[in-house]
Amino acid sequence: MFPLHLTGIAEVLVTVVIGFWFGFILEQAGFGDCRNLAAQFYLSDMRVLKVMFSAIVTAMLLVFAASAIGWVDFEQIFVPPTYLAASVAGGLALGVGFIIGGYCPGTSLVSSATLKLDGVAFATGVAAGMFLFGLTSPYVEEFWTVTGALGRLTIFDWLGLDAGPIVLGVFLMAVGAFAAAEWAERRFQWAKPPVSAAANSRVVLRAFAAAGFILALVAAVIGQPDAERKIALQKARLDATIQSRKVFIDPAELLDLMYNNQVDRILLDVRNESDYNLFHLKDAIHTTIDEIDRYWRPRLTAEQLVVVMSNDERDAIEAWKHLAISRNLNAYILAGGVNRWCDVYFAGNLNVPGPEFGSQGDEEFRYADAFMKLRQCASAAVPVGLNIPGSPGTNIDVSRPDQKLVALRQFTPKIHLLKAVKAPGGGCGG
Structure with a gap:
């Protein structure tokens, strides 16, 4: 399922191509002229709303319609984390600057590319502000990074609804x-006369509106895939991974992981x-x-x-x-679940x-009776005797045996971290 993950030169080339066409379209839409942008605030030329809203709504319709039919995995699309306080403050600053200067940061660069002096001046001011x-950011870092930090948050997550009705509602809006x-x-014609739309352009607009409505209906009626649908869509990949056994780890590797304080590990037990x-x-x-x-x-x-476990492996x-x-x-x-661990x-x-x-x-x-007897004799965490060669009668806590016992069983490491481990502590408190 899309989206594809690009790295290296491919990522650079795609970035350059997208950046070029983004700037080209802004210039063709007249966004390199501050008079066109300022007219937005006088309500006589609404091209900013039309162009930007068209781009946003088109992307939304394509993404969520494709997600509904299983072509795109929305969870793999980067959604910038929400910092509510920073967003409000930044939005106010950007809005005031837009009204005074007639540009936003992006359009000032488009204007600068065509050597307009006001665009160059605005872009220089943006660079100076950055x-x-x-x-000064270290002095207000907590405000920008902590206050109102909500993580990846979408409107449908916030409302607890499927994305489909939200998509349809945004399209109608x-x-x-x-x-x-x-x-x-x-x-309102005082800033400049409105440009009358040609008859053929109105036909095109109606066609695009009809296509958009169809995509919105697809997203609303089919709905976003739940976990079961996603598993069905990715069945071949998931089954191949299971059959390869590359995600099954040995009890000894898990024990070694339990003593690794540089890895943010989470053990999930799905037994009854x-x-x-x-x-x-x-x-x-x-x-x-x-x-x-729902939660994890x-x-x-x-x-x-994350390591998941059940009594055996099925669950x-x-x-x-x-x-x-x-x-x-x-x-x-x-691998082998809690039974093999025991x-x-x-x-x-x-x-x-x-x-x-x-x-x-x-x-x-399989060890329920044994642990039941231990509970009847003493506490649940009572150490038990292990008949380990070279260490007869060693008492251990079965829930997390001594780290030395890792070496008693050979295993091939399977765990590969997606991100670097935590930096080790240092100094007096390390």
Whole structure:
């Protein structure tokens, strides 16, 4: 599913091409002349609203219609994080500057490219403002980066609705805004006479409006894919990954990870609550697939490493699929589940199969009776004796055995971090 991820020279070339055509279209639309832009505020020439709203609504319709039919994965499209306080302050500053100077930063560069002196002066002021902001930003850093920080937030996330009705509503609002703009240009003619539209251009506009309405209906009627639809759309990729076993990690590798304080790890246990309460790995969080869809997947980032587990593998594989449909998440599965973990660190069987071999279990916790007896004798966290060669009678906490036990079992590392590990601490408090 699109979007494609470009790197290297391809990324540079695509950026240059898009930048060129963006500037070219702005110039062709008359955005390199401050008189056309200033006329927006006198309501006599509404080309700014028409051009920019056309671009925004067209992109919205194409993205969400394509997402509805499974051509585009919207979760893979970068949405700038929302900083509410900074957005309000920046919007006010930009608006005042636009009214006074007749340009915004982008249009001032377009004007400068055609050697208009007012555009050059405005662009120079923008550069000076950026320089001054860079000098003073440390003093107001918390305001810009913390106050009103809401992360990736869209209108439909905020309202708790599917994107489809929102898309249809925005499209209808755009049609209303265009009609209002046409009326304003006829009503307010003091800045400059309105340009009358040719008959053929009105036909083209109606055709585009009809096409837009169809796309909006597609997004609204079909709706955005839920987790199950995304899994179905990505079935070939997900099944191939599972069959390759490259996301299954050995109990020893997980134990090593549990002692790595430079990795932001999250352990998700999707077993039933009774088995979880009877025994679970240290720091493992009990959750359900529904909670993965509603809570975890929208909040997890590429900097975090997630390991899901069940008693065997069946339920963990299903939970992993609900995470893996977001390709910017780094998720793995505990090979053999909690049963294999207990085979190694409770029963002391160091020769159980590695992660290349799957578990055919029926998701029953095979050690339930043993841990029940331990609970009857003492607390749930009671250390148990392991019959490990060379260390007879060693007492360990099965939920997180001593780090030295990692070396007793060989494994091939499977974990690859999507982002760099945390910088190690230093100084007096490190």
